[in-house]
Amino acid sequence: MASFENAGSGAMVRKVAAAVVENRAWLSEIDGKIGDGDHGNNMAKGFGRAAERISDGDTLDAAFATVTDVLMGEIGGSMGPLYGMFFSDMADVVAGKERIDAPTFAAMLAAGAEGVMAIGEARPGDKCLLDALCPAVTAAEENAAKGFPETLVAVRKAAEDGRDATVDMIAQIGRASRLGERSRGVQDAGATSCALILVTLADAIEARLS
C-alpha cells in the first residue's frame, strides 16, 4: 500500500504555507464580505513565519508543531487557536511514525477536526472551516482502505465541494453569525483556507507518492 516517509515532509508543509501566502488577498477579500476582512492577513502572517522556521527535511509532526507554535504564540486571532489545535492534534497522530499511509492520514485528519471542534464548539453546517474539513475527514475514512491515490482524490473533492456548499449556508458561528439571512450567498473564508490547505497537502502527498 502506498505511503510516504514522515521525515522529509517539511517541504510539503512549506508548499501549504506558500499557497496560503499566495492567496492572502483573496482570503481577506471574502472575509470582508461578512467578516472583518483580515483572514488572509492572519493566515499569511502565521504560515509565512512558520515556513521560515521549517526545513524541508522536517518530519510532518515537527513541521505541524512549528505551525502550531507560531499560530498560538504569535498570531492569535481566531485562527491561532483553531488551526493551532488542528495542526497540533494532527501532529500527535503521526508523531514517531516512520511512514504515513492512507489510514494514518485519515486518522490524522480526523484528530485535527476533533481538535477544532473541541476548542471552537462549532459543527459542520455552521458555515465555517469545518464545512470543508469534516467532509474531507469522512472521505478519507471511507476511501483509506482503497489506498492513498483514491483517498487523495476523494479528500480534494470533498473539501472543495464542502467549501462551495458554504455559499448557501447561514452562518451560525463567528462574526458572521449575527447576520442571519444576510450571511447567505457568500463563500466562507475559513472553509476556503481549509480547502486550500487540504488540497495543497493532498497534491504534495500525491507528488511524493509517485
Add this chain to the structure above:
Amino acid sequence: MASFENAGSGAMVRKVAAAVVENRAWLSEIDGKIGDGDHGNNMAKGFGRAAERISDGDTLDAAFATVTDVLMGEIGGSMGPLYGMFFSDMADVVAGKERIDAPTFAAMLAAGAEGVMAIGEARPGDKCLLDALCPAVTAAEENAAKGFPETLVAVRKAAEDGRDATVDMIAQIGRASRLGERSRGVQDAGATSCALILVTLADAIEARLS
C-alpha cells in the same frame, strides 16, 4: 442729473443679497482652491439673514446698517468685519440724504473702500476684495460728473476687470498669502463676491433710474 430716492432702496439691497445667496456654491468652490472653501457659506448666511430683516421700503443706509448688524453680530469670519465696515461706512455717507446722485454714489463707494482698508490693512494688488472694489471706486469718481448711467457702466466694467485680474496675482493677504506662487492662477473669492455685489447694485440702480 439722474438720481434715485434713498427711501425705497431696501429692495435693491435684497436683490444684492439674493445674488449672493444664489452664488453660494460657486463662491465656496473658488475659495476652496487656495482658501478654506467657506466664502459662499459665510456670505450666504449673512446676506440671507439680512434680507429677511430688510423691507423693500427701507432707505439705503438703513438696509446697509442691517447688513452690517448681521455680519458683525452673527456671522464673524473675515467677512463680518470687512464687509461689515464696508456697508457701515457706505451707510454713513448716504444717511439723511433724500436722493442719491452719481457723485454721492462715488463718495459712498470710496468711504466703503476706506473702511475695508482701515480695518483689514490690505491694498489693491494683494489679491483680495479690494482688487474689485478700488478700481470700481476710481471708475465711479472719474465718471460721476457724466451722470449715473455712464458711472454705472464704468463701475461694472472696473469691478469685473479687477476681479478677473486677481487670477494672475500672488496673494499677499489672508489665508492664501502663505502660498506664494501657488496662489497664482486662481480667481480670488472675495474679489468675486465684491464684483457680484457691485454689479448687482449697479443693475438695480440702473433699473430704478429708468
Add this chain to the structure above:
Amino acid sequence: MTDDIRTKKLINAPEDIIPEAIEGMLLAHPDMLKVEGATKRAIVAKDGPRDGKVGVVVGGGSGHEPAFAGYVGRGLADAAAVGNVFASPSPEHIMDAARAVDGGAGIMFLYGNYTGDVLNFDMAAEECQGMGIPACSFGVTDDVASAPKGREGERRGIAGDFFVFKIAGAAAEAGRDLDGVIAATKKANDNTRSMGVALSACSLPQTGKPNFDIGHDEIEIGMGLHGEPGMRRGKLATADEVTTELMAGILGDMELGSGDEVAVLVNGLGATGPLELYLLHRRAAKILAEKGVKIHYSWVGEYCTSLEMAGASITLLKLDDDLKTLLDMPCKTPALTVAG
C-alpha cells in the same frame, strides 16, 4: 489602475505597525506604561499591579485605539495584551500580561466577546489556573444589534468595553477580591447596552482596501467594530433620526424608567468627530429626559474605534450606588483621567 488605489495611511511597513506603535506609545507615556515579557505585546501599568490586588488584564485586536492599551494605568487596567490589527492577542501575549500583573489575588481577563478573543483568553485563563493562579475570562457583550434578547451571551463587545473595564478596574483598585471584581464586572456588563452605525468602511493597513462596500448615501445600522455588517443597510438620515433608532435599539433591550440613572458614552468610530458626536448626544439626552432618566455623567469622543471608519455608537450604563461609586473613582491612563 483603480486596483492600485490604496487607502492612504501614515505607516511604515504594514507588518511592523503594531511593534512600532507600541514603541511610540511607550516613548509617549513613560510615566504610565512599560512593556513586559518576551513577546513585547504586554503593556503594563507602571503604577498599577501590586501584591494583594486582583490583576486586571484587558486586550483584543489592534485598530480600536485608544482601546485597549490606552486604558492601562492606575485605577483602571493593570495591563493590556495587544493583538494584531483586528485579531485577538495570542495566549502567549496574554500570559505575558498576566504574569506581569499577578499580585497573588488572581487575574481578571476582559475583552470584547469575539470568537478569537474568547478562544485565546480562555486558553490563557486555563494556563493561569494550571499554574495555581485563579483567573476569570470575561467577554463584554454590550452590542444589542448583534443578537436578540434572550441570546445576550452571543452578543459582540463594542464601546461598552469602556464602562465594563472602568468598573472592573475600580473594583480591583478598591481592594475587592476576585469574586468581588467578577461580581462588579458582571453587573456592569449586564447593565451596559450599545448600538452603533457606520457611514464608511475602514481599511486594514495590510490590504489598504475598504473592508466592505457601502453606497455613497447609505449607512449600516448596528455595524460591528470591525466592519462586520449590522442589522440593516439604510439610507443616510439625519443625526436625530439615526440617534432615535440607536436609542430605540438600546432602550428596547434594557429596563430604564423614571428616576433611573445612567452614564452615557457617545463614541466616534474614527473619522466622526465631536461636532457630530455632540449632535448625537443632544438627541440621546433629550430621549432620556423624556423618559425621566437622569444622566450621571457623559463621555463624548473616541474611546473605541474601528481604524478610520466614519460612524458612531451610543452606550448606556445603568447605574446603582455601587456602580456609581466605582465609575467615579479616580484613574490615570493615557486615554482616560478621572481626577480625584
Add this chain to the structure above:
Amino acid sequence: MTDDIRTKKLINAPEDIIPEAIEGMLLAHPDMLKVEGATKRAIVAKDGPRDGKVGVVVGGGSGHEPAFAGYVGRGLADAAAVGNVFASPSPEHIMDAARAVDGGAGIMFLYGNYTGDVLNFDMAAEECQGMGIPACSFGVTDDVASAPKGREGERRGIAGDFFVFKIAGAAAEAGRDLDGVIAATKKANDNTRSMGVALSACSLPQTGKPNFDIGHDEIEIGMGLHGEPGMRRGKLATADEVTTELMAGILGDMELGSGDEVAVLVNGLGATGPLELYLLHRRAAKILAEKGVKIHYSWVGEYCTSLEMAGASITLLKLDDDLKTLLDMPCKTPALTVAG
C-alpha cells in the same frame, strides 16, 4: 450624478449644526460648562472665572473640535467664543464670553492667527478697553510651514494653540496679573513650533464636498487647519519619512540642543487615529533623543482637528522652569484633565 455625491455626515440641517452641537455639549458636561449671553455662542466654565483673576477667552471657527470649547474649564480657559464652521466668532459672540469671565483683572483673548479671528477679536478687545476693561488680543503663530523665519508674526495658529492656551490658563489660574499672563503667553508662543501634513480633504457640512483635491497617492506637507494648501504637494511616503520632514521644518526653526526639554504634541487632524499617531511619535522621539533633547511630557491624540481630514501635525514646546510648572498645573476640561 456624481455631482450629487455629498460627504456623509451625521447632522441635521447644516445651518443648525453649531447651535445644536453646543446644546449637546452642554448636556454632556453640565458639571463643567454653561452658556452665557444672548448670542448663545459663549461657552463658559462653571468653575473658572472669579473676581481678581484674569479671564481667559479662547475661540475661533468650529470644525477643530475639541478646540476650542473643549478647553474650557478650571485651570485652562474660562470661556470659548464659538464661530461657525471655519469662520471666526463675531465681536458680539466674543463679547458675550468676555462679559461672562470679567473678574476685574482684565481679559486675555487667545486664538489662532487668521485674518478673520484677528479682526473680530481685536474689535472685541477694543470694545473691552472702551468699557474700561483691560484686554489683550493674542493670535497664536506656531505653524512654521505658513511663513518663513523672520516673518513669524504672519504665521498661522494650528495645534500649538493647545500649549499656548494651557500656559495662559495656568498663568491666570496661578493668580498672575494681566501683564504676567501676557508674558507667559508670549513666551509659550515664542517657544512653540508646529508642522502638519494632510492625506485627505475635509468637507464642510454646508457644501458636503471635499474642500480641495488631492490625488490618491499624494500628501500635502504643511497643510493648514482649514485645508489651506501647505508648502508642497508630495507623494505618499512612510510615517518615518513624513515625520522626519515635519521635524526638520520644526527643528530648523527653533534652537534646541542637548539638555533642552520639550513637551510634544502629536495631533490627529480627524481621521488619523492613535495607531498612526504613535508611529509619528516614535520617530519624533528618536530624532529628539539623537539631539539630546529630553521629552518632559507627550500628548498623542486629537487635540485640534480639521473636521474629518486625514493627517497629523507635530508640535514642540520648548520648556523652561516656569513653563514646565505652568504646563504641569492641574486643569479639568472636557478635552484635557491634568490631575493634581
